[in-house]
Amino acid sequence: MxxxxxxxxxxxxxxxxxxxxxxxxxxxxxxxxxxxxxxxxxxxxxxxxxxxxxxxxxxxxxxxxxxxxxxxxxxxxxxxxxxxxxxxxxxxxxxxxxxxxxxxxxxxxxxxxxxxxxxxxxxxxxxxxGSPHRITPGRIADEAQAFAARLEALPRPRVAALIGGRSTAFDLPDTHAADLAAQIAQAVEAVGGSLMLTFSRRTPEAARAIMTRRLDALPGWVWDGTGDNPLFAFLHFADHILVTEDSANMAAEAASTGRPVHVLPMVARGPSGKFARLHADLAARGAARAFEGELESWRYEPLAxxxxxxxxxxxxxxxxxxxxxxxxxx
Incomplete structure (x- = not known):
């Protein structure tokens, strides 16, 4: 043509x-x-x-x-x-x-x-x-520049946490949100790192408040939803990525970065077989592992x-x- x-x-x-x-x-x-x-x-x-x-x-x-x-x-x-x-x-x-x-x-x-x-x-x-997405190394590098002054100086390893919420298959009740926050804080503190956290539209308000109170004291940034979305900058500057198991989109996007993807458990409330199959696929490709309280490091070919x-x-x-x-x- x-x-x-x-x-x-x-x-x-x-x-x-x-x-x-x-x-x-x-x-x-x-x-x-x-x-x-x-x-x-x-x-x-x-x-x-x-x-x-x-x-x-x-x-x-x-x-x-x-x-x-x-x-x-x-x-x-x-x-x-x-x-x-x-x-x-x-x-x-x-x-x-x-x-x-x-x-x-x-x-x-x-x-x-x-x-x-x-x-x-x-x-x-x-x-x-996973699903198609807009994440590319060039794009997240370009969009990260707007947040570089705030994120580049954070202690390493920098940990990006992408928190989902209630869906047909999963839930994030208050007690589980508190447990997740405690595990994330312990893992970040153990390595002397920093946290960059963002919630999804599906995150219950109570769970958001509980996690924010526990994690806001860590070095880093718990995004409160105001101003420009720093998600791409978080992915660009991250050394590790934590992703709740309720979102296929977030997992696929995280696996495109080449950074270790740690899958955070949620509370089941319906059939979740397709998510188990996705995470097994990501694990087989070397991209993701279940989060067990520690920030392991590994390498893999970024998914494209x-x-x-x-x-x-x-x-x-x-x-x-x-x-x-x-x-x-x-």
Missing amino acids: TRPLRIWAVSDGRAGIANQALGLAEAVGRLVPCAVTAKTVRWRSAFDWLPAALKAPAMLDPASDPVAPPWPDIWIAAGRATLPLSIRMKGRGPLVVQVQNPRLDPALFDVVVAPAHDGIQGDTVFEIT ETDRAARAVIEAWSARGQPQVVSGRS
Whole structure:
């Protein structure tokens, strides 16, 4: 082609979902010339309950970004809200790439970039460890500069802690939050290091307050959610990364840094088999180990699963009109 590929990265706008579509689109753009446009779509509340097959673009919330011709060359979408549009888009020209497990027949899409721990199968499925994301060494180094004055001088080893919260599979009740805080503090104090901690939107307020009270006295920074998000800077400056077991996204992002990833236990409240499979995969690849109270050091090849998925998307694009073989984890 004589012009850059046009890519739409489509989601419902929630950061954790949008970053998966946008991260994969940006990874394609690192390999071939592209123009990436982020699109946010939401359904009117009266129609949100309908199954994907019955939804039509006229039912979209008026605040949604326009979804109309001219169509992109590649449509990359993530999240349940995008499924009806992705299904309609197939056959209209764009290569339709769906991120995550769509819980629908994968043949409805040209490529499904799915977490291996979900165990879905199909000729259009390309499995990766974890989920696509926007973490790259260059990006976290660039974004870390805004926080360098505060973080560079912290005692080493510097420990980044990414704390999740309540979900269908896990919970963070007060007593467990207190136990985790005590274990983290003991580990950091034992090595004379410092702590850089951030909470997720799912962290219960009580657990957040308990952990902050216990950990705020350590050298470092417990981010309170105000101002610019220092997550990328934490990852850049960290010598160790602690991640609660409730988030596949956080674990995959942490494993892309090459730093030791220590998995913090949560309280189970539902089926958690897929998370166990993810952590077993990360452990097999040398990236992660269960946290047992000490900060061990080890080395591994940083995971570059988003780039690997991007190569599969380009392969599928190049093979338009020919039999597509994009499944597997090669």
